[in-house]
Amino acid sequence: MSDPQPPAPRWVPAPDVTYTKLDEEEAVLLNLETKQYFSLNETGLLIWERLQEQSALADVAAALSQSYDVEQEAALRYVRRFVETLRQDGLVTAQAPS
Amino acid sequence: MKQQVQISFPGAQAQVRWEAAAVGRALRDIFRYFGIAAEPPGEETSETSAARVTLRFSSTETVSVPQGAVRAASFDAGITAWRAEGRVFLTTEGAAAGGPAVRLDPAAGAGVGGVGALFREAPGQKRLPVARHRELTGLLVLSLFILLRRHGLYPLHAAALGTEDGGAGVLFIGASGAGKSTLAYSLVREGWAYLSDDSVLLRPGPAGVEALPFRRKFGLEPEAAEAAFPELASAWGPRLTGTDKRSLAVSKLRPAQAATRCLPRVLIFPEIADRPESELRPVGKAEAMHATTGQSALVTLGPDWAPRHLSVLVRLIGHTQHFRLLAGRDLRNDPAHVAGLIGPLLHRSDAHAATGNAP
Numbered sequence: 001m002s003d004p005q006p007p008a009p010r011w012v013p014a015p016d017v018t019y020t021k022l023d024e025e026e027a028v029l030l031n032l033e034t035k036q037y038f039s040l041n042e043t044g045l046l047i048w049e050r051l052q053e054q055s056a057l058a059d060v061a062a063a064l065s066q067s068y069d070v071e072q073e074a075a076l077r078y079v080r081r082f083v084e085t086l087r088q089d090g091l092v093t094a095q096a097p098s
Numbered sequence: 099m100k101q102q103v104q105i106s107f108p109g110a111q112a113q114v115r116w117e118a119a120a121v122g123r124a125l126r127d128i129f130r131y132f133g134i135a136a137e138p139p140g141e142e143t144s145e146t147s148a149a150r151v152t153l154r155f156s157s158t159e160t161v162s163v164p165q166g167a168v169r170a171a172s173f174d175a176g177i178t179a180w181r182a183e184g185r186v187f188l189t190t191e192g193a194a195a196g197g198p199a200v201r202l203d204p205a206a207g208a209g210v211g212g213v214g215a216l217f218r219e220a221p222g223q224k225r226l227p228v229a230r231h232r233e234l235t236g237l238l239v240l241s242l243f244i245l246l247r248r249h250g251l252y253p254l255h256a257a258a259l260g261t262e263d264g265g266a267g268v269l270f271i272g273a274s275g276a277g278k279s280t281l282a283y284s285l286v287r288e289g290w291a292y293l294s295d296d297s298v299l300l301r302p303g304p305a306g307v308e309a310l311p312f313r314r315k316f317g318l319e320p321e322a323a324e325a326a327f328p329e330l331a332s333a334w335g336p337r338l339t340g341t342d343k344r345s346l347a348v349s350k351l352r353p354a355q356a357a358t359r360c361l362p363r364v365l366i367f368p369e370i371a372d373r374p375e376s377e378l379r380p381v382g383k384a385e386a387m388h389a390t391t392g393q394s395a396l397v398t399l400g401p402d403w404a405p406r407h408l409s410v411l412v413r414l415i416g417h418t419q420h421f422r423l424l425a426g427r428d429l430r431n432d433p434a435h436v437a438g439l440i441g442p443l444l445h446r447s448d449a450h451a452a453t454g455n456a457p
Contacts, residue, residue: 016401020408022383022415030391030408035171035398037391039384 009094010054011083017091019048029091038089043068047082051092057083103129103136105242107299108310108359110249111150112242113139118157120217124226125155128235131336131345133314151207151245153200153238161199161212163187170399175236181400186244190216190233200237204403207248209241239297243396247403251299251310252410255393257282258293258309260360265291266444267309267360269298269418270368271393277368277425279318279343283327284433285440286348291357295348300410307414308359317343326433364419364443365390371424378421378439386420387411419443 013019016033027045029038040048046067050060061076068075086092101122102115114136116122129136167182180187186204191197198216202209216230226234243253257278260267268285270278279295286292293311295318301308315335319342324331335345349356367381367389381389390411391397397407421443429435 018401018404018408020387020405020412022387022412026382026384028384028387028391030397030404032398032401032404037388039388 008057009096010056011051011087011092012054012095013048013052014091014093019052021045031090034090036089038091044082047079054095102139104139105134105136107246107251108301109149110246110251112246113150113152115152115154121155121157121213123224124231124234125238127225127231128238131315133347133349134312135314149249151248153209153211153241153245155211155213157214157217159210159212160196161187161201161210163189163199171395173236173240173395175232177233177236177240179399186399188237188240190237198233198237200241202241202244204244204248207245209245211237211241213237244399246299247396247407251301252407253312253394253396254298254300254390255296256298257295258298258311258360258362259285259290260293260357261444262291263357264359265361266363268364268366268440268444269309269362270366271390272368273393277370279316280323280326280433281368281436283316283318283348284436286352286355287327288434288437289355290437291355291360292348293357293360300414302410302413306361306417307410309362310359314349316346316348318346320344326430362414362418364421364440366421366423366440368423368425371426373424373426375428376426376435376439377424379424381420381422383415383420386415390415
């Protein structure tokens with residue numbers, strides 16, 4: 001019998017990142033430490049707001065799947081890729097599950 | 099003997115104090131060069147004291163950056179901002195003790211500058227060397243900007259002009275060298291009301307985000323300016339900032355066109371382009387927000403003010419149209435042409451505002 005997998009971390013916005021919503025379709029992220037600036041489109045905005053709520057990636061994917069009528073598995077792959085991009089840019093950090 | 103002046107803004111006052119005569123002379127030179135209206139202090143009331151920020155410059159006190167301070171931002175003239183203990187520190191020589199520095203308490207609306215080191219280089223001279231004047235200017239202006247945010251005034255590196263005082267306006271937003279001053283003066287010549295060619299304060303209000311002037315005098319390079327505007331040949335003020343630019347008191351040339359505020363309806367991001375004809379290209383909100391944030395240096399100063407500052411910029415973006423201006427040789431050959439390019443945008447945006455439709 002294999003050892004149980006540890007629970008996956010939650011990804012949350014990094015503390016030095018400011019989120020500013022321009023309208024329902026666009027938002028910008030400003031990393032106050034690196035001074036880098038990022039734009040979010042409608043999909044990115046949906047994902048980011050779920051991450052702010054400390055949602056698990058599966059739940060983020062479910063929201064995406066519902067909003068855009070895509071398969072849950074495809075949505076989850078997209079969310080994982082997007083969060084990895086955010087992680088590489090220092091915009092999200094891992095939070096240990098409680 | 100203590101000396102002080104008062105600079106009044108809508109909804110706020112800045113009181114600048116000093117003790118040494120040399121410091122006072124240098125500060126007054128800065129106020130004169132930039133056209134910052136520094137007046138003797140008026141009668142104090144509970145209202146004025148509540149809306150006041152105070153900045154004191156000492157030639158004998160030393161301001162030191164505490165151990166563990168976080169480097170927050172870098173500015174022109176080699177100025178660095180640090181955050182520690184809820185305060186902001188500005189230095190011109192890194193964090194070296196004894197160097198010129200300012201300690202600001204934004205929550206209290208007060209600051210102290212230890213600037214004696216700037217005056218030690220040439221103690222007997224009546225005027226500071228140009229490089230030291232540039233540092234003192236940076237410390238003074240940044241300190242005022244940081245303290246004034248407490249009263250809802252947010253700085254933006256932009257030229258501001260309008261159809262009339264208090265009317266619809268256009269902001270030219272861009273780094274130094276983008277052509278803001280030349281574009282601004284071109285419009286002044288065509289009868290537009292003007293606030294500033296370089297620095298404005300944004301103030302959110304019920305109708306939107308207003309622009310207010312911070313510095314009134316324009317800064318232009320005489321040789322290039324006189325080629326386009328020959329009437330300026332005898333109008334120049336001093337050179338102060340260590341660049342080729344000289345101060346121009348537009349208020350003396352065009353007193354009736356000075357404006358106290360405008361409500362921006364159009365944002366223009368100019369860049370000088372190697373092309374025969376100029377072009378205005380619409381830009382989306384995200385690009386406009388990025389470009390505007392880039393000219394609002396204090397945004398990245400710390401997480402405590404960033405959300406508020408950014409929300410002001412978002413609101414500004416929300417009630418303006420945005421364009422990149424690729425400024426071609428046609429504008430350099432005939433600056434009056436800019437009025438023909440920009441004017442219709444403002445009238446069109448006014449029509450949209452009147453009907454309540456988004457542009």
